[in-house]
Amino acid sequence: MNPTIPMQTVEGLRAPRQERSEASLRAMLAAGRGLINASGSLTGFSLAELTQAASTSVGAFYTRFRDKETFCALVLEDMLTELRAGLDAQMAQDPVWHDGPADAICARIIAFYVATFRSYAGVFAAYLRHAASGGPLWGPIRDANQRILDVMVPCLSGHLSAEGRDWAEDEIRMAIRLVVSTLTSIALEVPHGIGMEDAALEPRLAAMLQRYLAGPPHVPAP
Incomplete structure (x- = not known):
């Protein structure tokens, strides 16, 4: 439905x-x-x-x-509503989102974003280009991603803490936003040495996120 x-x-x-x-x-x-x-x-x-x-x-x-x-x-707005409904259904049906482990949740996060960008790379590129020209239509994507992170990050944060990786939720958000930024720049055809349809894209991004979160949290400012 x-x-x-x-x-x-x-x-x-x-x-x-x-x-x-x-x-x-x-x-x-x-x-x-x-x-x-x-x-x-x-x-x-x-x-x-x-x-x-x-x-x-x-x-x-x-x-x-x-x-x-x-x-x-x-x-x-209709596309973003559909994407959120799909994520909600996925999180309700897949026990990994709640039971972990943390690296498996990382893999689910990457899979969601990669699948989304593979389906709608042209849409995201169009609205981002429009925003760069002074148009107001990028805001809903930013706001929708904030709401998506609001449900993803607590799932991941609790399991990271249980596994001795006590990352603050704002730091986890930052790590996931790095992934989203990478996919956005690929959608905008910024050269990366890897394309949106490359089979290695999803495992490489999952490994990148997992390596980031495997390191020491709360790195002090210089």
């Missing part, structure tokens, strides 16, 4: 009034996500391409959305 479309979080749009209207909205959001992901740009597709892919019309688009930026904001 699809998570609820987060209509209340985006200004400038009208909620669907009936089931068929919601299905049309979902078709537009899915088409927009695909076009943004393929182009790596919020401006790399036209409304004609969008409405053709969604089997709707430009008139129907403007009945729902004030402008293209409003549409792109809802595409992003």
Whole structure:
């Protein structure tokens, strides 16, 4: 079952009034996500391409959305809601998240982020480029990742402490953000010597995170 479309979080749009209207909205959001992901740009597709892919019309688009930026904001919020629902389901079904050990939780964290970026590298690149140009649409990704870390980090922190690696939660967040930064720069096609689809990417990032957290915590400032 699809998570609820987060209509209340985006200004400038009208909620669907009936089931068929919601299905049309979902078709537009899915088409927009695909076009943004393929182009790596919020401006790399036209409304004609969008409405053709969604089997709707430009008139129907403007009945729902004030402008293209409003549409792109809802595409992003809908995708982030779906990702969080998937993570919640994974954490509820996989006992490793709660039972450990810490290195296995690290591996789960890396697997989640790598799978997410492999699926939506173009989407993340598009919104980051938009933010660099002064657009406001990167904030929801940052905020969503904060909420994801809010559920991941306590799972990992408790097992690190039980294993004698007493890292503070803000230091664990910093370590995971290094992974996210690496994946973001790969999505932006910054040369790294390893690509998003490289089979070695996930084990290398997992080893990097595990090595980081294997060292002494609370390194004193010079």
